[in-house]
Amino acid sequence: MKKPATALIGYGAFLILMGLAGYLSNPEKAKTALLSGGTFGLLNIGLGYLALRGWRKALPAARALVVLLGAVFLWRAIVTWSAYASGNKDKLVAGALITSMLIASAAMAVYLSRTLRRGTAGSAAAR
Numbered sequence: 001m002k003k004p005a006t007a008l009i010g011y012g013a014f015l016i017l018m019g020l021a022g023y024l025s026n027p028e029k030a031k032t033a034l035l036s037g038g039t040f041g042l043l044n045i046g047l048g049y050l051a052l053r054g055w056r057k058a059l060p061a062a063r064a065l066v067v068l069l070g071a072v073f074l075w076r077a078i079v080t081w082s083a084y085a086s087g088n089k090d091k092l093v094a095g096a097l098i099t100s101m102l103i104a105s106a107a108m109a110v111y112l113s114r115t116l117r118r119g120t121a122g123s124a125a126a127r
Helices: 002-025 031-052 058-085 089-118
Strands: none
Touching (some): 002 089, 031 058, 058 089
């Protein structure tokens, strides 16, 4: 239970850093990046902390959140890279950041799914 919870906390910190990077790359237009990166980063950190404290539902809830975020990042990556391909070169940094969050979300979703399938989250230490 400790490794998945720690990974989830790291993923949350990564989301916060990516939101901050998005904001710093374009402070006039990217306030949402800071707000959403911070919000969802803190949610994932909170779920990781709850998992460390033994709350058995934390990892399934985190997996659902990560999958939802992955779907949003996929949609935003498609929109952003389409704009870039259409000539809006200002979208390069945003596309790179969103794509990195998509990749991290996909990796975290697979990791949490494997962890939950193996039953690591339901071990006696997690109760």
